[in-house]
């Protein structure tokens with residue numbers, strides 16, 4: 001993840017990215033430390049090792065852009081500017097949590113900061129994100145949507161329906177896939193006859209870019225290019241961050257998945 005910092009020269013950008021990555025890592029390390037005590041009232045899914053995906057993509061966004069994500073949402077929520085105290089309160093089941101303590105780690109939301117929601121149910125925020133992008137297009141706004149999803153979500157029917165509609169209507173939406181190779185315990189090789197997710201996406205009629213080794217600068221560059229052309233009316237795009245063979249990291253004994 002850090003290799004890119006050594007070869008690139010934009011100091012201010014590097015500092016912002018590094019600070020965001022470090023902050024998310026430290027927050028999640030604390031969540032992992034506290035989790036076994038039962039103070040946290042919901043299952044949690046960490047982004048440790050995958051922070052660069054949310055940070056690289058969100059750095060390409062403006063405050064009025066919006067994001068939708070999966071249950072593995074701490075990094076996206078924080079990278080988009082979600083309120084940290086309200087996220088922690090949510091994990092603790094407190095009424096002043098970002099979902100009033102009713103949603104827990106898997107249902108993070110901060111509409112004022114453009115975090116439109118995360119969901120337990122795999123792939124369900126993808127059509128929500130596409131619908132939001134459709135509204136932006138109909139209103140002729142220059143905003144964009146980012147839809148974060150896992151490799152497992154690409155196996156859901158609604159993923160393909162959503163991509164088809166987004167491409168058909170040329171919607172301002174960037175799909176950002178975190179390919180950690182696993183859906184729960186099952187490796188991608190045991191789930192997909194061909195592992196070329198980008199190839200499948202291109203058949204829907206949108207450009208793709210594959211980012212190797214969680215390179216935050218490469219992802220940020222791709223996101224900035226795609227988002228920039230979307231603001232000028234180009235249609236949707238897809239990035240895939242490929243991880244060598246990351247194992248899922250979960251916190252504590254109660255963690256599911």
Ligand SMILES: Cc1ncc(C[n+]2csc(CCOP(=O)(O)OP(=O)(O)O)c2C)c(N)n1
Nearest residue numbers: 072120121122150151152153180182183184
């Ligand atoms: C519709 C639906 N089917 C099955 C599940 C059970 N389930 C929870 S997580 C998961 C795997 C998702 O994998 P991926 O999208 O790659 O996300 P990752 O956990 O690797 O970030 C599954 C199948 C679910 N939550 N929702």
Ligand SMILES: [Mg+2]
Nearest residue numbers: 150151180182
């Ligand atoms: Mg996965």
